[in-house]
Amino acid sequence: MVTIDWSNFTPVSALLGGLLIGVAAAALLLLNGRILGVSGIAGGLLQPRAGDTGWRLAFIAGLLASPLLLLLSGTMEAPEFASPLWIVGAAGLLVGFGSRMGSGCTSGHGICGLARLSKRSIAATACFMLTGFLIVYLTRHVF
Amino acid sequence: MKNISVFLIGCCFSLGLCISGLVAPRKVLAFLDLFGAWDPSLILTMAAGLVVAGISYLVTRGRRISALGEPMQIPSNTTIDVRLIVGSLLFGAGWGLAGVCPGPALVNLGFLSTPAAVFVAAMFCGMALFQAFDHWGTTQRPATVDA
Numbered sequence: 001m002v003t004i005d006w007s008n009f010t011p012v013s014a015l016l017g018g019l020l021i022g023v024a025a026a027a028l029l030l031l032n033g034r035i036l037g038v039s040g041i042a043g044g045l046l047q048p049r050a051g052d053t054g055w056r057l058a059f060i061a062g063l064l065a066s067p068l069l070l071l072l073s074g075t076m077e078a079p080e081f082a083s084p085l086w087i088v089g090a091a092g093l094l095v096g097f098g099s100r101m102g103s104g105c106t107s108g109h110g111i112c113g114l115a116r117l118s119k120r121s122i123a124a125t126a127c128f129m130l131t132g133f134l135i136v137y138l139t140r141h142v143f
Numbered sequence: 144m145k146n147i148s149v150f151l152i153g154c155c156f157s158l159g160l161c162i163s164g165l166v167a168p169r170k171v172l173a174f175l176d177l178f179g180a181w182d183p184s185l186i187l188t189m190a191a192g193l194v195v196a197g198i199s200y201l202v203t204r205g206r207r208i209s210a211l212g213e214p215m216q217i218p219s220n221t222t223i224d225v226r227l228i229v230g231s232l233l234f235g236a237g238w239g240l241a242g243v244c245p246g247p248a249l250v251n252l253g254f255l256s257t258p259a260a261v262f263v264a265a266m267f268c269g270m271a272l273f274q275a276f277d278h279w280g281t282t283q284r285p286a287t288v289d290a
Contacts, residue, residue: 080168128235
């Protein structure tokens with residue numbers, strides 16, 4: 001049986017943040033004709049092609065700019081990581097390898113792909129949600 | 144012009160990750176902890192993002208050129224293959240280990256967080272590793288076409 005943690009439920013900020021994420025994905029599609037998939041945009045930097053690097057760097061600069069501004073203005077602090085560094089490193093390796101192998105991550109498959117009702121993205125999202133739930137179950141309730 | 148709009152889109156996206164809570168590993172892990180004290184907040188984030196992104200997809204459907212005059216680059220591959228499945232399973236395992244996926248990793252880096260720097264460095268290593276593995280694979284077998 002699922003127990004919902006109402007004390008940490010944040011529906012308003014979750015919806016508002018989701019709207020901004022959607023607006024960003026919509027704007028990149030409308031203005032630039034691109035799918036907003038962070039692993040694809042970042043991973044493309046490792047296969048540089050002429051004229052294809054600038055927009056990727058501009059996007060990543062934008063990703064870094066908002067948190068830096070929030071931090072320096074004292075609006076928000078750096079979120080705390082929940083795991084020791086060696087786990088963080090192992091997780092990063094898996095996320096990098098897996099997202100490139102599976103051609104996408106939470107943004108590209110989970111938001112943009114599902115929004116297009118792409119069969120591949122529906123399958124990919126089901127797979128990463130499955131192992132996400134499974135690993136958290138194992139690390140929190142078994143080991 | 145093109146890169147300025149992409150920069151602002153990146154700012155908007157990362158602000159969304161910060162406000163929604165997706166940037167916080169503990170929030171993500173609580174969302175993935177279906178059998179513990181489950182925090183369903185991020186379902187609403189996904190739903191809101193999906194609706195807005197879905198509308199933009201309907202509006203641009205059939206167009207070949209974007210509003211700024213660039214070619215629309217929508218994946219056309221519809222084959223569910225082993226790479227997609229295995230890659231997504233591995234990605235989900237990494238996501239569940241630390242509660243961090245690529246967007247939030249880079250946003251946490253913007254917060255000048257040391258663990259985020261470790262995660263991002265490892266993530267790029269993982270990406271490069273896959274590329275090397277993929278390159279090795281395609282030199283052994285006939286090339287396959289991917290979206």
